Amino acid sequence: MVLVKQWIYEVRPEADVSPANYRYEEVEQDLTPVRGEVVVEGVYWSVDPYMRIQQSSKDTWEAPHPTGEVQGAAVVGRVTRVGEGVTALKVGDWVETYMGWSSAGLRAVADCRLLNADEVSPSTALHVLGMPGRIAYFGLLEAGKPRPGETLVVSGAAGAVGSIVGQIGKLAGLRVIGVVGSDEKARWITEELGFDAAINYRQVTDVEGMKQAFAEHAPDGVDIYYDNTGGVTTDAFIESMNLRARIIICGQISQYQSGLEVPNMGPRLLHHFLYKRATMTGVLARDYTARMDEMLKVMGPWVRDGKIRYNETVIDGFEKLPEALCGLFTGANTGKMIVKA
Ligand SMILES: NC(=O)c1ccc[n+]([C@@H]2O[C@H](COP(=O)([O-])OP(=O)(O)OC[C@H]3O[C@@H](n4cnc5c(N)ncnc54)[C@H](OP(=O)(O)O)[C@@H]3O)[C@@H](O)[C@H]2O)c1
Incomplete structure (x- = not known):
């Protein structure tokens, strides 16, 4: 069993979103990967303005985010275990995956994007290369x-x-x-x-x-x-x-x-x-998810060659996730707001 930290989207905000709309919990989970699965341990979590859109009670491009569930979010982390039959990923690989505000989780290999962390920071998969x-x-x-x-x-x-x-x-x-x-x-x-x-x-x-x-x-x-x-x-x-x-x-x-x-x-x-x-x-x-590689083929070299520059506002600590989200609405970030473990 693994102690997993999570932020649960608990209460729909009436006005400005605040940390009070979230509940922190630590739960023991059996993270044993089955065939085709891996375990990912989060290192960087994304906070994005769309999270507040999804807290509306109205349908937007999809139904509102349900309350009582882990806040959905893109995460960059490392593979710590691989299940049977997994050849595309190995322990230690950096991946981007929509794991939500959880410290670790089981992920299907197909839901993980393998990152090349040699040339650019893997955290860029949450912004300029994401x-x-x-x-x-x-x-x-x-x-x-x-x-x-x-x-x-x-x-x-x-x-x-x-x-x-x-x-x-x-x-x-x-x-x-x-x-x-x-x-x-x-x-x-x-x-x-x-x-x-x-x-x-x-x-x-x-x-x-x-x-x-x-x-x-x-x-x-x-x-x-x-x-x-x-x-x-x-x-x-x-x-x-x-x-x-x-x-x-x-x-x-x-x-x-x-x-x-x-x-x-x-x-x-x-x-x-x-x-x-x-x-x-x-x-x-x-709408452009299927064309991600097309974008990366152009933007990857632009970022590596310094033709496109970026900045990250990095908040240290998983426990600061709701605070970091709120900061998007006060302009606390320059470039991409991310939370680091
Ligand atoms: N269509 C899509 O698929 C898609 C995908 C990603 C993002 N988006 C949208 O793109 C926008 C930017 O997203 P992002 O992820 O890049 O966030 P971001 O710009 O990195 O962060 C939000 C920024 O918005 C500004 N802001 C906050 N409240 C404002 C207000 N009342 N009036 C004017 N500016 C305000 C703040 O900067 P200042 O200090 O300059 O005010 C803040 O730093 C958001 O509207 C988001 O929903 C859309």
């Missing part, structure tokens, strides 16, 4: 249809997805403007990641102010908007976008803490889409 990187890559390049010389605005630009979107945008020959929540993040994306300009949305009070900021940094207007946040930034963009602009809806984090229960006002800005013959496309990482 799900966030995948939606950054396909969302911008396929839904955004960028052409060299165009201008891109990305919101949530210092986060896991946004920081990668902006850098792919630069590699695609775009002028890139990032919208972030602090001057420090603005400096990081411009001075270290190569964004052309940054706007600190906390210094902008309303839609008019954001439109002015766009006009100042993009005098020829903006062609593509990769939206991670919604809110004032999105409203301002819609009112000032170029002809045939493309809006990519990747996330709307400014709305998640309401649990998506707040009655929708309904879109009031759609007339601009008529004038500008613009398009708005929702993108979901799981």
